[in-house]
Amino acid sequence: MKRYLGYIGPMTTEAPSAPLVSVQGVNKHYGQLHVLKDINLDVRKGEVVVVIGPSGSGKSTLCRAINRLETIESGAIYIDGKKLPEEGKELARLRADVGMVFQSFNLFAHKTILENVTLGPIKVKGVNKATAEKEAMSLLQRVGVEHQAPKLPAQLSGGQQQRVAIARALAMKPKVMLFDEPTSALDPEMINEVLDVMVELAREGMTMIVVTHEMGFARKAADRVVFMADGQIVEQAAPEEFFTNPQSSRAKDFLSKLLTH
Amino acid sequence: MSTLLNNLDVFTTGFRTTIILFLVSGFFALLIGTVVGAMRVSPIPALRAFGTLYVNIVRNTPLTLVLFFFAFGYPKLGLPEIDFTVSAIVGLSLYTASYVAEVLRSGVNTVPVGQAEAARAIGLPFSQTLTLVVLPQAFRSVLPPLFSVLIALLKNTTVAAGFSVYEAGAIRAYLAERGEPALVVLLWVAFFFVVLVLILAQLQRYFEKKWKVAR
Numbered sequence: 001m002k003r004y005l006g007y008i009g010p011m012t013t014e015a016p017s018a019p020l021v022s023v024q025g026v027n028k029h030y031g032q033l034h035v036l037k038d039i040n041l042d043v044r045k046g047e048v049v050v051v052i053g054p055s056g057s058g059k060s061t062l063c064r065a066i067n068r069l070e071t072i073e074s075g076a077i078y079i080d081g082k083k084l085p086e087e088g089k090e091l092a093r094l095r096a097d098v099g100m101v102f103q104s105f106n107l108f109a110h111k112t113i114l115e116n117v118t119l120g121p122i123k124v125k126g127v128n129k130a131t132a133e134k135e136a137m138s139l140l141q142r143v144g145v146e147h148q149a150p151k152l153p154a155q156l157s158g159g160q161q162q163r164v165a166i167a168r169a170l171a172m173k174p175k176v177m178l179f180d181e182p183t184s185a186l187d188p189e190m191i192n193e194v195l196d197v198m199v200e201l202a203r204e205g206m207t208m209i210v211v212t213h214e215m216g217f218a219r220k221a222a223d224r225v226v227f228m229a230d231g232q233i234v235e236q237a238a239p240e241e242f243f244t245n246p247q248s249s250r251a252k253d254f255l256s257k258l259l260t261h
Numbered sequence: 262m263s264t265l266l267n268n269l270d271v272f273t274t275g276f277r278t279t280i281i282l283f284l285v286s287g288f289f290a291l292l293i294g295t296v297v298g299a300m301r302v303s304p305i306p307a308l309r310a311f312g313t314l315y316v317n318i319v320r321n322t323p324l325t326l327v328l329f330f331f332a333f334g335y336p337k338l339g340l341p342e343i344d345f346t347v348s349a350i351v352g353l354s355l356y357t358a359s360y361v362a363e364v365l366r367s368g369v370n371t372v373p374v375g376q377a378e379a380a381r382a383i384g385l386p387f388s389q390t391l392t393l394v395v396l397p398q399a400f401r402s403v404l405p406p407l408f409s410v411l412i413a414l415l416k417n418t419t420v421a422a423g424f425s426v427y428e429a430g431a432i433r434a435y436l437a438e439r440g441e442p443a444l445v446v447l448l449w450v451a452f453f454f455v456v457l458v459l460i461l462a463q464l465q466r467y468f469e470k471k472w473k474v475a476r
Contacts, residue, residue, distance in 0.1 A: 067382060069378055069381065069382065087304065087387075088386075089386055092381070092384050092385065092386040093384065095381060095382060095383070095384045096383065096384030097384075098382075099382075100379075100382035100383075102375060102378070102379065102382075104373075104375050106373075106375035106376060106378060106379035107379070108376060108379065108380070108394055109376065109398060110397050110398050110401065110472075119383070119385075119393065120383035120384060120385070123385060123389055123393065124383060124384040124385060165379075168379075168383065169382075169383070172383055172384065
């Protein structure tokens, strides 16, 4: 059995290409709290990485740092070989390549579902309106909410809103998708409709970094599970490995608490 | 009634000027106020400082003094001459803009931070995050206080009468020359102001209904 502890690259025979996302020696504090401690993480193209861990472990902060919604104090983050720049035009351009799905959906409340999806392509990429709408409709169809296109976000259920949020992110044709606890704000019966879309996306080869508490999703779709606790990456392994044979005591403790219910 | 009907010309001219003052100043106040309000929430410290300075100076100056400056101070600066109506518009616009900016800033604070984050996440720069996502929602949430500011502007236009602008506030003076009873004239002026404000209130209701943002 091959462990990923101290992960160095893909397990293929080809020469490892540069990672699509590379987090190198990243540190961040919230006041006294050291929320990210010297984080190193490489994600290959097409890889699905699921980040799990107890609340307050820094996993959401890490996810948000990757498109600089959170600033970092030291270290560096690279997207497709390019270092995340400071705030400004260049950062906006790089962000367009990184799709983000939030826990609270954050659909633009004053715009229709269709406008939510077309806003980025039209304003950021300069796609003409007709083309953007055509592409948006096919994305909405893909996530199963095409009939809601003329409605406002508040008229949709949470599960529908989150699927629209995924379509909105996909409309920018991102290189990588970040999911920050995408199902945590959903009623239980709506979780699966969102996870199904994500599993489908993973199968199609999208590079994904997913912060979640859904262990079923991790088992089904992840190439690698990253376990964080107290601002550190404690352990990483293939999902089957991690769930059946965790190495660290923190991970064993965490999993035992999950699985007893 | 005869006071009104015999002097319809004065009433019409007066209120026409009032409405022009209101519409033009209102337009520029909204425009300048939006820009200043945006400065006050900008991440750039220099812009924030300018916005704060503007609001603190202009909002803390009595309107009469602002108009005094444009009517009597400005001509001494040796700049191109402007007539009293234009200077009243400039003064009213700049003065009201400071209130619009503050109302709008409080509206920006009601828009959940996730809206701006989502806008940035799809690659919108700060300016478009503000103009396409945050400000449209901010406007909707501050419609009632914003209309209060506009109603105040409508009534503030009467101050311009003191600076040789022939608007509704000047009607009494004109009709005093024709020997009309001042009290009756003033009651008519007040009546028409009430009508104008009711129209504005109706407009406010229309926009509130149209722009209702459910969350």
